[in-house]
Amino acid sequence: MKTLLxxxxxxxxxxxxxxxxxxxxxxxxxxxxxxxxxxTYPEIYAEWAPNEKVALEGALGAAIGGGRSFCGMxxxxxxxxxxxxxxxxxxxxxxxxxxxxxDDPGMHSxxxxxxxxxxxxxxxxxxxxxxNSAECRAYTKIAYEISERFDTPVILRLTTRVSHxxxxxxxxxxxxxxxxPYVKEPGKHVMMPANAKKRHVVVEEHLAALAEYAETTExxxxxxxxxPVGIITAGNCYNYAKEAxxxxxxxxxxxxxxxxxxxxxEDFAAKHERLIxxxxxxxVIENHCRALGLKVTGKDVLPLCDEYSEELLRxxxxxxxxxxxEVGAAIPARPPVLCPGCPHxxxxxxxxxxxxxxxxxxxxxxxxxxxxLSAIDSVYCMGASISSLHGTAKVRGExxxxxxxxxxxxxxxxxxxxxxxxxxxxxxxxxxxxxxxITGMTGHQDNPxxxxxxxxxxxPNLSLEDICxxxxxxxxHIRAVxxxxxxxxxxxxxxxxxxxxxxxVICRRPCALLKSVKKNPPIQVDWDKCVGxxxxxxxxxxxxxxxxxxxxxDQSMCVxxxxxxQMCRFGAL
Amino acid sequence: MKKNIMIVGVGGQGTLLASKILGRAAMDSGLDxxxxxxxxxSQRGGSVVTYVRVGDEVYSPVIGKxxxxxxxxxxxxxxxxxxxxLKPGGTIVTSTQEINPMPVITGAAEYxxxxxxxxxxxxxxVRAYDAPAIAAEAGSARASNVALIxxxxxxxxxxxxxxxxxxxxxxxxxxxxxxxxxxxxxxxYAAKG
Numbered sequence: 001m002k003t004l005l006x007x008x009x010x011x012x013x014x015x016x017x018x019x020x021x022x023x024x025x026x027x028x029x030x031x032x033x034x035x036x037x038x039x040t041y042p043e044i045y046a047e048w049a050p051n052e053k054v055a056l057e058g059a060l061g062a063a064i065g066g067g068r069s070f071c072g073m074x075x076x077x078x079x080x081x082x083x084x085x086x087x088x089x090x091x092x093x094x095x096x097x098x099x100x101x102x103d104d105p106g107m108h109s110x111x112x113x114x115x116x117x118x119x120x121x122x123x124x125x126x127x128x129x130x131x132n133s134a135e136c137r138a139y140t141k142i143a144y145e146i147s148e149r150f151d152t153p154v155i156l157r158l159t160t161r162v163s164h165x166x167x168x169x170x171x172x173x174x175x176x177x178x179x180x181p182y183v184k185e186p187g188k189h190v191m192m193p194a195n196a197k198k199r200h201v202v203v204e205e206h207l208a209a210l211a212e213y214a215e216t217t218e219x220x221x222x223x224x225x226x227x228p229v230g231i232i233t234a235g236n237c238y239n240y241a242k243e244a245x246x247x248x249x250x251x252x253x254x255x256x257x258x259x260x261x262x263x264x265x266e267d268f269a270a271k272h273e274r275l276i277x278x279x280x281x282x283x284v285i286e287n288h289c290r291a292l293g294l295k296v297t298g299k300d301v302l303p304l305c306d307e308y309s310e311e312l313l314r315x316x317x318x319x320x321x322x323x324x325x326e327v328g329a330a331i332p333a334r335p336p337v338l339c340p341g342c343p344h345x346x347x348x349x350x351x352x353x354x355x356x357x358x359x360x361x362x363x364x365x366x367x368x369x370x371x372x373l374s375a376i377d378s379v380y381c382m383g384a385s386i387s388s389l390h391g392t393a394k395v396r397g398e399x400x401x402x403x404x405x406x407x408x409x410x411x412x413x414x415x416x417x418x419x420x421x422x423x424x425x426x427x428x429x430x431x432x433x434x435x436x437x438i439t440g441m442t443g444h445q446d447n448p449x450x451x452x453x454x455x456x457x458x459x460p461n462l463s464l465e466d467i468c469x470x471x472x473x474x475x476x477h478i479r480a481v482x483x484x485x486x487x488x489x490x491x492x493x494x495x496x497x498x499x500x501x502x503x504x505v506i507c508r509r510p511c512a513l514l515k516s517v518k519k520n521p522p523i524q525v526d527w528d529k530c531v532g533x534x535x536x537x538x539x540x541x542x543x544x545x546x547x548x549x550x551x552x553x554d555q556s557m558c559v560x561x562x563x564x565x566q567m568c569r570f571g572a573l
Numbered sequence: 574m575k576k577n578i579m580i581v582g583v584g585g586q587g588t589l590l591a592s593k594i595l596g597r598a599a600m601d602s603g604l605d606x607x608x609x610x611x612x613x614x615s616q617r618g619g620s621v622v623t624y625v626r627v628g629d630e631v632y633s634p635v636i637g638k639x640x641x642x643x644x645x646x647x648x649x650x651x652x653x654x655x656x657x658x659l660k661p662g663g664t665i666v667t668s669t670q671e672i673n674p675m676p677v678i679t680g681a682a683e684y685x686x687x688x689x690x691x692x693x694x695x696x697x698x699v700r701a702y703d704a705p706a707i708a709a710e711a712g713s714a715r716a717s718n719v720a721l722i723x724x725x726x727x728x729x730x731x732x733x734x735x736x737x738x739x740x741x742x743x744x745x746x747x748x749x750x751x752x753x754x755x756x757x758x759x760x761x762y763a764a765k766g
Contacts, residue, residue, distance in 0.1 A: 004596045004600055029612055108611050109612075132607070161634050162634075164609065164610055164611065164612055165608060165609040165610070166596055166606075166607065166609075167605075167606065167607045167608075167631075168600065168606070236634070238632070239632035239633045240633050243632050243633040309633070310635075310637055311637025311638055311639075311640065312637075314637075322637060322640065322657075323639045323660075323661055324638045324658070324659065325657070325692075325695045325696070325697055326656055327653050327656060327685075327688065327692060327695070328691065329653070329691060330682070331650065331653055331685070332650070332674050332676045332677050332681075332682035332684065333620075333676055333682075334618070334620040334651070334654075334675075335619060335675060335676075336618060336619030337617055337619075337675050338617070339618070367617065370675065371675065371676070443612065537678070540675065540678075540679070542673075544678070545677075545678050546680075
């Protein structure tokens with residue numbers, strides 16, 4: 001019986017049925033749910049690691065240890081895990097190992113839209129790409145077969161629209177697998193030059209064997225409709241192509257994205273006058289076709305940026321424009337904002353008020369950049385807040401004009417080494433760690449500071465204060481404050497920014513969405529006292545609006561955090 | 574049966590549950606279906622869109638401009654924002670609820686008035702209801718997402734019994750009665766025109 005499953009959920013189902021024993025990941029939209037669903041199976045050990053590098057190394061160790069393993073991440077997470085990724089082709093695996101990476105064409109929730117297919121090519125790893133939920137489950141299982149047959153990890157590539165769409169899936173049964181006995185093979189696992197030299201030759205042999213496999217694998221399918229147009233495509237783009245062209249084209253749908261087949265493509269090309277390569281982001285398949293000497297339509301007509309759609313293909317390839325209506329009035333944008341009661345709100349209000357420049361980081365608190373708070377100067381990648389500010393300060397001085405702002409999970413991910421650098425290399429910067437007791441933006445996951453694991457078991461209580469002290473920050477310059485106490489927060493930030501040594505201010509208050517957080521009664525406005533000065537609006541809370549000349553607070557949204565009360569000089573709140 | 578349905582609203586309004594109900598109705602009708610959602614922005618008050626595509630063979634998970642048979646909207650500004658995705662002859666079933674986005678709250682932009690009338694003036698089939706009020710009358714304003722489905726039942730294309738059973742299967746079971754009352758009440762309301 002078929003059920004409607006999310007793409008990510010189907011991958012987890014595939015992991016379960018493939019007898020996977022070990023999953024280690026770091027949250028990252030749109031990949032997070034794979035690991036969350038995997039954790040619901042008692043047969044699978046699943047954990048959140050502090051970052052993707054640790055996760056991938058754990059998965060490698062598990063596979064070498066004889067148990068099938070998986071690690072999941074978003075595309076930029078693969079950048080973090082790239083170091084071990086490149087070595088895994090050389091070491092091979094014991095039991096099968098699959099690395100799941102979810103790209104985000106259209107950047108629904110990412111800082112770039114990089115194309116992870118390049119990683120498969122550069123790291124010399126096979127890559128499979130499903131196009132719907134049923135394939136997510138099936139291709140995951142096939143990936144483990146490929147991994148063990150060719151002794152190499154396999155990358156499972158997803159994109160947002162496959163990960164986060166639901167389509168029908170027929171589930172199967174789990175096949176339990178024995179843990180293989182351990183065999184000492186330093187030639188395979190100790191990657192010093194003498195050994196690595198020999199292993200590179202083996203890597204190229206694997207790739208050659210995989211190239212042969214690519215010609216006949218069930219992952220690559222041809223739908224011959226006897227048409228002049230032949231479309232070469234993969235993943236979700238296959239879906240858009242089918243909607244736009246239907247029976248007016250023939251299709252070579254690639255499920256194995258590295259290595260790409262040669263003869264299969266050449267045979268397909270010979271049957272069709274016009275070849276069109278339809279792929280989001282970079283011309284990976286297209287360049288391969290051109291290298292085979294084939295003439296194809298691709299990025300000369302289709303864009304390099306953004307996600308595709310049936311509408312785009314109809315427009316660019318068939319010259320068909322949609323027929324639609326739109327209202328004349330200007331429709332205001334509706335950007336995401338910090339939630340009512342969010343503990344980050346007071347922090348950014350204070351930093352902007354003190355006219356400090358903010359080196360920001362990745363998380364819910366990135367929304368501190370949105371008007372009216374508009375408090376952040378830069379956000380690059382996980383952990384860059386601390387390390388980039390150190391560089392800026394070394395060049396400009398002005399440590400009293402800047403702070404770095406980083407979340408609790410982001411700090412454990414890649415902020416520790418940045419803070420060590422500040423201490424070790426004589427920096428004087430101030431780092432604000434926003435500890436809201438959760439990994440928030442990705443949908444509330446636990447992390448090493450929350451005291452709980454992915455499976456819900458208790459974890460040792462790590463102390464941020466102790467960690468920062470161990471990294472060399474002087475205890476008297478490690479402060480902790482409730483960020484909703486604006487007066488106290490401002491005082492402490494001023495003191496530490498003025499100190500001429502590294503300092504840390506831990507802004508500690510749980511995320512307002514956590515079930516354990518008690519909501520207070522909504523704040524009421526006393527219209528006799530309210531003069532309509534709009535000072536309360538400066539904190540950018542979505543509950544507050546000024547209609548006519550008085551403030552109103554949406555009683556259904558307000559959680560009574562009390563921040564606006566501190567903003568009112570007239571006692572109206 | 575072939576339908577492209579968009580569910581639009583503001584993060585936190587319950588659009589995801591509505592999409593689950595329709596997805597379930599499609600499966601129970603023996604049809605192919607794809608439901609596409611965007612996570613992450615949902616609880617931060619941003620604009621959220623879910624696509625539900627139903628048919629004998631469905632490939633794409635998204636709906637482009639001029640391609641939606643029905644837009645189910647939980648908030649009227651969002652209905653106007655996504656109007657370009659409605660096909661000529663399609664129907665918008667929208668709640669009249671207004672939620673100010675941040676640019677309006679800060680005074681950087683204005684919330685346009687008369688959106689339902691503007692859309693009707695363009696010749697669009699717009700049915701606007703106070704969905705939270707209809708749901709509240711039936712027992713709880715929080716069942717307004719189910720009420721909206723009931724208000725749109727005649728254009729969604731599903732067999733009414735199948736749709737009702739999908740509602741029953743997908744809502745939190747402790748709120749089953751109030752949700753079914755909201756659904757039935759909405760069907761009656763829409764029938765009255």
